[in-house]
Amino acid sequence: MSMIKRRVLYEEVAEIIARMIYSSELEPGQWIDEMQLCADLGISRTPLREALKVLASDGLVELITRRGAYVKTISPDELDELFPIVALLEGFCAQLAAENITSEELVKLKHIHSNLERHAAAKDIVLYYEENILFHDALKDISQNSRLQRLTLDLSRVIRLARQQQLKLGARLQQSLQEHRDILSAIEAKDGESANQAMSLHIDNQYAALKNQLVGADKNEMD
Known part of the structure; x- marks a missing residue:
């Protein structure tokens, strides 16, 4: 019998944020309000930050030191x-x-x-x-x-x-x-x-x- 692969929380969060980006709910160049997202999604900062790292590796988000995360803008x-x-x-x-x-x-x-x-x-x-x-x-x-x-x-x-x-x-x-x-x-x-x-x-x-x-x-x- 094959095992059912359970998704970890940060992967689900990454998918939600990606949908927000694709639907223009989060616009290119927009700063991502982490505290507001945590409140809206009912999660802590840890899974959110892991999700943002995933999105950064996928090219959807840009992480800037001491400034936070921004939706990637394509030049x-x-x-x-x-x-x-x-x-x-x-x-x-x-x-x-x-x-x-x-x-x-x-x-x-x-x-x-x-x-x-x-x-x-x-x-x-x-x-x-x-x-x-x-x-x-x-x-x-x-x-x-x-x-x-x-x-x-x-x-x-x-x-x-x-x-x-x-x-x-x-x-x-x-x-x-x-x-x-x-x-x-x-x-x-x-x-x-x-x-x-x-x-x-x-x-x-x-x-x-x-x-x-x-x-x-x-x-x-x-x-």
């Missing part, structure tokens, strides 16, 4: 380094998914996509983004390449800090939805090359939207 230079790598890896994930997907997996992927359609129609960016994560994670699972899954997971933790922000830009939500339609269509056709190209374009468009947002923010600060 334009970091975007320049990360997004081309993510486009390559996730494009390959989509290609493998198209080549390996089963009928049952396709049904599940279509269900996730239907939720994307519903949340986009409601203009609910938070729920759309949560479903978007499920869509991308499903493709990683379907790819059947465990090493590729680990590589993309490590990068996606950091990329998620920026990805949701680009959905708030004008028509980007509908563009993202159409890109997901194209990815799904290629996977349903079992066209690995087209799936790779569609996913790479999707990531490249995210990158361009974020770069434009950051350039605009910097210009406003200068003005």
Whole structure:
């Protein structure tokens, strides 16, 4: 009989804080009020500080001596380094998914996509983004390449800090939805090359939207 692995408290706390970051409840650059979090979560400082160390190692939090913990802010230079790598890896994930997907997996992927359609129609960016994560994670699972899954997971933790922000830009939500339609269509056709190209374009468009947002923010600060 297999043993059930029990999660320690700081891991649960780290997951809660990560969700707060991904949902923009904690914004990039924001100072994390440890005392308030302890009160809100009903925990002591010890598991919170262990959780913050985990989040720092994942690239979500920055720990500054004598100043505390801050939500990580991704710089334009970091975007320049990360997004081309993510486009390559996730494009390959989509290609493998198209080549390996089963009928049952396709049904599940279509269900996730239907939720994307519903949340986009409601203009609910938070729920759309949560479903978007499920869509991308499903493709990683379907790819059947465990090493590729680990590589993309490590990068996606950091990329998620920026990805949701680009959905708030004008028509980007509908563009993202159409890109997901194209990815799904290629996977349903079992066209690995087209799936790779569609996913790479999707990531490249995210990158361009974020770069434009950051350039605009910097210009406003200068003005």
